[in-house]
Amino acid sequence: MEATSAMVASRKTQETEADPDHPVLEIRHAKKRFATPEGQEVVALDDVSITVARNEFLTLLGPSGCGKTTLLRVVSGFEDLDGGEILIDRQDIARQPAYRRPVNTVFQTYALFPHLSVARNVAYSLEVARVDPAEIRRRVGEMLELVGLAGFGDRRINQLSGGQQQRVALARALVARPKILLLDEPLSALDKGLRDKMQQELKALQHELGISFVFVTHDQEEALTMSDRVAVLGHGKLQQIGRPQELYRAPRNVFVARFVGESNLFPATVTQSDPAGIALRLSDGQEVRLPASTGNVLMVGAKVRLMARPEDARPATGKNNAGGLRFQGRIKQVFFVGAHYKILVHTQAHGTLKASLPAGEDLGSTPAPGQAVELHFPPATLHVLLDEEAGR
Structure with missing residues (x-):
């Protein structure tokens, strides 16, 4: 998948307007607890601090229940923090509703509309925002070309393979030109061969667009393969963050040594x-x-x-x-x-x-x-x- 020149030019303009030396995302001392039906509390996030650089592919890695999806949800606005800050381009967004945040999410189930065509699925957020129809057609065509689905705009979702549906979900998330793309285990439903192919394409797409990706997975091989840096979470805490080679060869503690490799x-x-x-x-x-x-x-x-x-x-x-x-x-x-x-x-x-x-x-x-x-x-x-x- 190769980005069109117009998309690349648009992304470069946004990078110029922002401070290229400052993190696009800062999570500071994030805390989140959930009440259980038994009247107890579960600590999902325990003083977690992470920064994400521009054009960085950061993966949140950890076992089920470690807090990685909760962290993604508080960045997207689907959960509120009990304490801490979330900054995008130095602006505190912790109290902004989800629809006002410059982020988009690709979910594990894709959440596509089966009654709409591929093009209408991609265009949905632009239609809700009442973007000019001519601009919508241009941007949708641009995104379908970007993800390798040019000519598929009139097809229904049930006429697509799993990999093609995943690309539609990506196009829909990217068409609004978010500063950060959040991906919640989007490859978990794919077979191994297609999953490996999509890993390569996702990384190439992220590099081409220059958008920061925050990717959630429990698959250590996937994290090591795709990421610029990996943040390992366990028991609600940030156990270690660093380049894949650092985590593998120099884990900070026993938890990381056992989970990574x-x-x-x-x-x-x-x-x-x-x-x-x-x-x-x-x-x-x-x-x-x-x-x-x-x-x-x-x-x-x-x-x-x-x-x-x-x-x-x-x-x-x-x-x-x-x-x-x-x-x-x-x-x-x-x-x-x-x-x-x-x-x-x-x-x-x-x-x-x-x-x-x-x-x-x-x-x-x-x-x-x-x-x-x-x-x-x-x-x-x-x-x-x-x-x-x-x-x-």
């Missing part, structure tokens, strides 16, 4: 700490030394977790004995996933470990349940975390 977490104790690095001892007696940049400044005796990603495991050989961690065990289960084997290995000291080994890796034979194996995690792949559950 798969991980092996080993309890350990700090036995030495100095400007050059830290030394750790695992419960099985293994010791490992890591550079200071690997983790936080920690006191001797501190209890930590040492994170090792499954894909960083390699069969232990005489060539990789220097540093890192080594584990002996027996394979419990094997999953062949094309280029890799995912294996679960039972160890006496640490229970079940996860490893992802390239197909053809020298294991002596094709991995199989019951096979003895020794794994090595190089020191450069290990990451230190404080030993506490975030938000508890």
